[in-house]
Amino acid sequence: MAIEDVSFSLAPNQTLAVVGESGAGKSTIINAILGLVPCSSGQVTWNNAPVPHCRPALVMQEPRSAFNPRLSLRRSVMEPLVARRITVDPTRLEKLCDGLEISTDLLERRPAQISIGQAQRVGILRALIAAPPLVLFDEPLSALDAITQKHTARMIAELQRAEGFAALIVTHDLGYAATYSDQIAVLRAGRIEELTCARTFVEAPQTKYGRRLRDAAFALGALERAA
């Protein structure tokens, strides 16, 4: 899916949520940032250097299939460090595991032996292990049930506060976007229709499509209208 004339900026500790319908180009934005698809025009930079130089991390939608099924989770988590020949303080792993409620014996298992909710937390652990300044989340909660979603969202927010990374979250869940992001970008047919502060968006969307999205979130019970 092509995207056109998409511009935004994101600072450390800030969260931008990209919402919109399937095929609007949400994942293409992630791929363009990572350099997985070439941009025919425009540029993506972090501190005035191309984004890949800052080693951004990605959290994928399908947590279980994001891991090599034959490796223990510990090996998968350590792979970004091994691949880049860097070492981190062992207490860092411990600290992140604490924050994500991952017990150390869980890491000795393989992906098929844990629940999807656990797998997504390990996916987040792997993304954060090398302390990236920018983390991209592609539908991080869509495979999880309603309770686990909220629990995981809170953990991500708390880790962000502690680590200070910038987060770009692609999601179709407006409730999540409105609660946990600073800005919301509404993407439609490859263009940003609306880019506003999350609060403002829920109270008064500026575009017709934005309003439909917001009203759908009310209709589906993701958000409840203020009394």
Add this chain to the structure above:
Amino acid sequence: MTIKAIGLSTIRSGRTILHPTDLVIEPGKRVGLVGPSGSGKSTLGHALVDRLRTQGQSVAHVPQSPDEALDPLRSMAFHWREATRAAKMASDPAKQQALFAALGIEGGNLRTRPWSWSRGMQQRFVIAMALIGTPALLVMDEPTSALDPVIAADTMDLLDSYLKNRQTALLLITHDLGLAAHRVARLMVMEDGRIVEDAPIEQILSTPKTSVAKALSAHRNWNELPC
């Protein structure tokens, strides 16, 4: 006709997925079945559908994944004819057009096989198949999980207008109490293969008894969470 199934249970590889369960649903009543991932909701849905079919009752089932409903080697037109026959209805192109238009899949080519339709379109096609006739019970298992919010909200509206003036009862299976909250009168809460709570929806929203119902109720939308 009252839906009645006594002693439903499911054991898979020696493990009890669904403990013996009795289910009675009054004609035309809307019932929600909620619970966390892996609590046995879909298993109960399958067991109920199988039982009612062997009893010769009319029941339409929208499984969680369209893969369960669509034969990859058959055209969409074949599925439509089969569903029309199963619902004991005569072919009615005008009604088919209206259903497709209401679900936004009028552009789909019926001569192609399922895999040339997008996931969301497949899901809506399966919902359309379920709405051809007037069964005694409609079982919908996470009907909106593959849909964009705007389309999901439209689909739930269509379901509302379908159920109005019909004696068809609804069993809505979902992990998301927010989705069920305004659409069902009675709610059953599942945990570890058992129905642990079964009461009018208002009662469960206001005074949930079990810890799982409390968690589902507290996490039914994003409103209560810190920003």
